[in-house]
Every structure is written in C-alpha cells, then in structure tokens.
Amino acid sequence: MTRLIDIRPGRGGRFLLGALPILALLFVYLLASEARHADNPADKVLPTFAAMAQAIHAFTTDRDPASDRVVIVADTIASLYRLGVGLAIATGTALILGLLLGVVPLARALLGPVVAVIAVIPPVAVLPILFIVLGLDEASKIALIAIGITPFMTRDLTSFVVSLPAEQFAKAQTLGANSWQLAIRVALPQLMPRLIAALRLSMGPAWVFLIAAEAVASDVGLGYRIFLVRRYFAMDIILPYVAWISLLAISSDALLLFASRRGFPWAHGAGR
Template sequence: MRLINRRPGPPAVAALAALPFVAVALIYASASAARRAENPQDRLLPAPAQILDTAGRLLFEPDRRTGDILFWIDTAVSLQRLGLGVGIAALTGLVIGLAIGLLPLARAGLASFVEVLSLIPPLAVLPILFLLLGLGETAKVALIAIGITPFLIRDMAGRTAEIPPEQIVKAQTLGASSLAIALRVALPQVMPRLIQSVRLALGPAWLFLIAAEAIASEAGLGYRIFLVRRFLAMDVILVYVAWITLLAFLIDRLLRYASRRFFPWAETA
C-alpha cells in the first residue's frame, strides 16, 4: 500500500499527535540539564520541576503587596482586551464585507481602500494610536481591531461575492430588498466563513495585544512577560507563554465547536 493511502487508526492518531510534544519536552529537559551541569545557577533554561513550582506559585499564591493573584488579573485583563478588539473587528469586517460583496457602489468605493489599508503594518501605527488615544485601553483595543479588520473585510467580501448570482436574482424576483437579501440570503452563508476567518486572525490578534501591553500597560499577560524579562525570570516567562498558548488553543477549539454546532453543513475542518 502506498504511503499516501495509509490512514492511522484512533490510537495511532493520538500517539502521532503526542509525539512532537513529547519530543520538544525531552529536548528541552536535556538542554536544561546540560546547561545546569555546566552552571548550576543558570537561569536561561530552568528545570521542568522549577517551572512547575513557579506555575503553582503564580496560579495560587496572592501578591504580598495587593493580596490579589496577579496571574488571574493579567489573564482577565488581556482576555477583555482581546475580546473587545476581535469582536469589533468581526462586526466591522462582516458589515463592510457584505456591503462590498453585494453592492457595486460599495465595491467601487471601498475595495481599493481596504486593500491599501491591509498593506499597512499595524504595529507601525501603534505610536500614532498612543498619541491620539492615550495609553489607556482604547489604544490597545484599537490596535487589535485595526490589525485584523482589513483581513476580515476582504475575506468576507470574497465569500459574499462567491454566492451564486441565481440566488440574488431569485430573491429579487420574490420582491426582496437589498437589506433583506443581505440578511436572509448572504448572511447565513458567510457566517461560517466569518468564524473560520476569526480563527485565522487570532494569532495576529494575540501578537498585537502583547505588543501593546508590553509598551504601555499596568496589567496583562504581555505586560507581565516584559516586566520580568529584565530579571531573567525565564520560569515565569515560560509559564505565561504556555498559558497564552493554551488560551489561544481553547479559544480556537471553542470557535470550531460553535461552527460545527450552528453550521454543521459548512464545517469541513
């Protein structure tokens, strides 16, 4: 049997999925042990046991000064910023994308403009946002929204344009207005694509969030990582990085579940 036709069973799938994680863990443990053998005070690659101890301290021990568990405060603050930014971007991308995909006037007036906006590096406008909006929450949320909105608009517009013209013509024949066509014909078909697009945009959204928090913030996951880096606290940094990765994975799984739950006919991944 050709290799391209061989499909693993469930046990093999689980083993193959776990293999890269086990390999990375073994490589890290070996590198950490080698560095600590040369220098017991090495802080660049802390031992796995030290990382676990740090994780327990961060998750459960309150701060001596404030009495709060800073880990969970950072998580809540970052998730709030991320949720607002992605939510605003998704709504904007959906509305403008539908307009560009359905209305020739909107396509003529906005398509080129959105294309140019998508070429601007979002991090390059971060100083401008801080100058215009201050160092508060608005600038951080705006960076996330600005960073991913052009991509969502273009993806929504492209998916809307793929709707068979026959459906638009039939809806008009039955007396549907432009708004009714957008809500009753186009919207149900682009919503699954919107969820998939948001899943793809989560990576850049996290990047913009951490960058904004690192530059100007008093709480947040990115803020904490860049705060402790000056002390070479790699055990804390690795815990936060692992937690961000886990959060991103869980949010992605949640969106995938929502797509399968509400749009099973469109879910292929």
C-alpha cells in the same frame, strides 16, 4: 499496496500522533536543561522543570497589588478582556462591511480601495499614534487589535460573498428581494461559517497585537508580565506564561471550531 495518502487515523490515532512531537520536544528540552545546569547551576536560559514549577506556584498564589487578585488571574482577565472586546469590534465591523461590499458593487468600488490600503499598513506601526490619540489606557490596546484584523477579515468576507453563485441573487431578485434582503436572507447564512473561519485565522495576529500593546504601556496583562520579567532573564516565568498563552489560544480555536460545526454542520465535509 496501501498508499500513504490513503491512511486516515481515527480520533485516538490523531491525538497520539499529535502528542508525539510535543512529548519529543519536552524530552529534548529536559535533556538540554539538565545538561546546562550540570555545567552551570545558575543558568537562566533553560530553567529546569523544577524551577518552572516553583515559579508557577509563585504567580498562582501571590497577589497583584493593584487588583488584589492572584497574579496569573489578574493578567489573564486583563488580557482576555482586551482581546475579547477587540475581536468583537473587529468581527462586527468586518461582518457589516463584508456584506455591504460583497452585495453592493457601488460600495465595493467606493470603499474597497480604502480597506485594501489599510490592510497593508503594519498595525504595530500605528501603535504610537493610538497612544497619542487615545492615551495609554484600554482604548488604545483594544483599537490596535481591531485595526489590525478588521481589514483582513473584511477582504476575506467580501471575497467570499462576491464568489457566491450569481444565480442565487438573481432568483431572489426575481422573487422581489431588495438589497437588504439579499444581504440578510441570501448572503448572511452562507457567510457565517466563513466568518468563524476568518476569526480563527485572526486569533494569532490578535494575540501578537495584544502582547505588543501590553509590552509598551500596561501595568497588568500577560504581555506586560512577560516583558516585565525579561529584564531579569526570568525564563522560568516567561516560558510558563508563553505556554499559558498558547493554551488559551488553542482553547479559543477549539471552541470556535466546535461552535462552527454545531451551528453550521453543512459547511464541514465528512472526515474533516
């Protein structure tokens, strides 16, 4: 008798199984929205697919007055710029600190507690401080993303380096490797897949911090647009924007996974 745990669907089967819940949710939403609009044609809570299609046509054709770009394009470029720069700063900082704290016990004893303390501070709580210190421009939004995810990534990478077999470092030292060579030649190659994995896990919080910053002080961006139209209960705009953000997040995660599998196939077991 075949056990449930032994059933492993192929690529096509996984795609079909993954699509079924999404299609079911869309079907339930369709029924609910049609039922609400049958009772109240002016209902804004559950807009119909036709209403959302009209809204999508509007923000994919209308132009933003400030940038003279199509609204959705202007919002997407602004948000992706902030997100990309914030993630780049966080990734570079976490990589350097992770190597330093993981390879050098003295550095870990000195800086580890500071990183641990910063990691437990809610990043959104420091947003007013960032606005006061850095102003309302791009710097404060980028800083929130970097501050929000750097401590988590640093602790994760440090833990990974510390868990590497001590024999690897001992053999390298026997061959004359110094601390710099231990970090670059021994720890770094093994750390790179973990770095990408940590970045993938940080993408969700990074989007949250970005939307929060754009909602408070911005004149363009995906988060700004959502919080701008909420005062009008424009769910026909909010829902497509949320779907677009989800699509961007899924695409970036898939791209990172592809890069990890292509660059470091040895870190991905068969069948994963």
